Amino acid sequence: MDQAKTNDVTSVSVFYDAIVLGLGGIGSSTLYHFAVSGADVLGIEQFQLGHDQGSSHGETRAIRKAYFEHPSYVPLIQRGYENWRKLEERSGKKLLFEQGLMEVGPQGGPLISGLESACQRHALSLEEISATRFHERFPGFVLPEDCKCLYKPDGGFLLVEDCVAAYCEAAEGIGAHIAAETTVLSWTTQEGRVQVQTDNGDFCGERLVIAAGAWASRLLNDMDVKMQVKRKHLHWYSVPQDAYVAEHGSPVFFYETPTGYYYGFPSLTEETRGMIKVAEHSYGEDIESPDRLSRSVDSAEQARVEKFLDEYLGLEQVEALKHQV
Numbered sequence: 001m002d003q004a005k006t007n008d009v010t011s012v013s014v015f016y017d018a019i020v021l022g023l024g025g026i027g028s029s030t031l032y033h034f035a036v037s038g039a040d041v042l043g044i045e046q047f048q049l050g051h052d053q054g055s056s057h058g059e060t061r062a063i064r065k066a067y068f069e070h071p072s073y074v075p076l077i078q079r080g081y082e083n084w085r086k087l088e089e090r091s092g093k094k095l096l097f098e099q100g101l102m103e104v105g106p107q108g109g110p111l112i113s114g115l116e117s118a119c120q121r122h123a124l125s126l127e128e129i130s131a132t133r134f135h136e137r138f139p140g141f142v143l144p145e146d147c148k149c150l151y152k153p154d155g156g157f158l159l160v161e162d163c164v165a166a167y168c169e170a171a172e173g174i175g176a177h178i179a180a181e182t183t184v185l186s187w188t189t190q191e192g193r194v195q196v197q198t199d200n201g202d203f204c205g206e207r208l209v210i211a212a213g214a215w216a217s218r219l220l221n222d223m224d225v226k227m228q229v230k231r232k233h234l235h236w237y238s239v240p241q242d243a244y245v246a247e248h249g250s251p252v253f254f255y256e257t258p259t260g261y262y263y264g265f266p267s268l269t270e271e272t273r274g275m276i277k278v279a280e281h282s283y284g285e286d287i288e289s290p291d292r293l294s295r296s297v298d299s300a301e302q303a304r305v306e307k308f309l310d311e312y313l314g315l316e317q318v319e320a321l322k323h324q325v
Contacts, residue, residue: 016206017034018041018206020042022045028056031043042177053290063158090166097157099156102149230285259304
């Protein structure tokens with residue numbers, strides 16, 4: 001994406017059908033779907049498009065049709081798959097990779113029970129991998145004796161930064177307006193209209209969507225909507241060259257362990273061969289303000305991740321290559 005490119009936006013005098021605050025994963029999609037519906041829509045982003053300050057960076061995000069958290073997610077994600085394929089067709093870019101998703105957890109635990117319940121309710125196929133087949137099929141991973149492995153071939157990952165770029169470019173291509181590097185100061189409503197005050201002028205609209213991620217709490221204070229922002233890390237580690245490679249069939253992985261939930265991604269390309277990305281799905285450090293966020297590495301979290309790599313992937317003394325918050 002050309003980060004400097006935006007459609008010309010004139011403040012104050014322009015009235016939009018809708019205004020979207022924040023153009024990360026959620027906001028860029030919202031902007032696009034408003035534009036597709038024929039709405040005259042404006043998207044406002046406080047940073048450059050495709051920035052790394054929020055939750056839509058770090059190369060990949062996992063995608064899965066079976067959600068152990070609750071079966072109600074399943075119809076939403078099924079629609080999501082349809083929309084990602086439509087965006088791929090429109091943009092000409094490959095965004096969703098059905099690499100396969102391998103999930104491991106104690107029998108009867110929240111992960112396995114939740115997956116089985118979601119798949120049963122929505123008639124989704126789910127493959128159980130026996131211990132013998134597990135070690136043959138996923139030689140780089142450990143299946144504890146008291147655990148079960150469930151596999152979904154249609155699980156995988158999205159190239160998250162490319163997804164945001166594709167949505168913004170597609171939205172602009174059908175008439176949406178974007179004001180990047182524009183900070184929202186406040187917003188008000190009057191007579192059924194919304195006015196957004198920014199450091200680049202005021203903008204008016206019929207509807208307002210707040211998709212500002214960690215910054216949404218500040219914009220929702222007057223509505224008494226409370227949000228707890230958590231700091232999460234992404235970690236990249238050096239691994240044996242021929243292990244954990246997407247091209248060789250290594251899946252996206254998700255584990256329930258006694259110390260929490262962990263997930264990760266294999267090496268995706270020749271350039272990243274010998275590197276995996278892993279993170280905690282649980283925990284997260286509570287923070288008061290994203291504007292005063294320390295981006296230093298949490299040593300306790302890093303230690304937990306490396307302990308997970310040792311116990312469940314058999315990787316001892318891994319080399320940390322980079323971290324992102």
